[in-house]
Amino acid sequence: MKQIYVIRHCEAEGQPSEAQLTKRGMKQALDLSELLSYIKVDRIISSPYKRAMETIEPLAKNLNIEVEVDSRLTERILSTHNMSDWFENLRNTFEDLELKFEGGESSREAMKRVVEVVEEIFNSNIDNTIIVTHGNLMSLLLKHFNSEYGFEDWKNLSNPDVFLIKNEKNKVTFERIWE
Incomplete structure (x- = not known):
């Protein structure tokens, strides 16, 4: 069985790639570390954005x-x-996955790149991986595995948030594990 812990970054000072965590976000990162320190982790992959790192x-x-x-x-x-x-x-x-605005990417395009990462993990010989990303991309990944996952679910995400995706005999399921 493959397990991927998908983490949305902690509370940050803004949206730019160089935005860092707030003081509260730094405390959340420590809490997150404590929560996850008991699981087996073979690999950690992160967005290069400062708040994710x-x-x-x-x-x-x-x-x-x-x-x-x-x-x-x-x-x-x-x-x-x-x-x-x-x-x-x-x-x-979230309704029209092909909808695209000037200079942006469609949901389908963004979904494709995050799913590539997950598929590479599923096809590797590593069983327990953490990936750290951002709210919209996380939502699109979850939508890939469950088409019912949508905008309202995105709105209900927290900073941080953690989902566990399991692939057991090519059956993929996920659950939220952050309270």
Whole structure:
């Protein structure tokens, strides 16, 4: 059985790639490290964004595991232009996976890259992996495995959040394990 712990980064100071964790986010990262220190972890892969790296750093140090960086785990870009109605536009991209805004990527495009990472993990000889990513990309990954997962589920994610994806005999299931 393959297990992938998918982590959404802790509370951060903003959306840019260089945004770091808040003081509360740093405490959350320590809490996350404590929660996950009891599981077997063979590999950690993270988005290169500072908030994702800071989220997993305490656990990686605790387990003495080097964090691999994978740019396919970066947050999905909705558009490169400011959109006053971004919230509604994001909602629409959960219904129409091909919908794409200027300079951005469609849900299908973003989903494809995160699913590639997960499929590579499933096809590897490693059983227990952690991936650290961002809320929208996490939601799209979960939607890939359950088409009912949608915008309202994304809205209910927390910072941090953790889901466990299991692949047992090519049957993929997931559950939320962060309270």
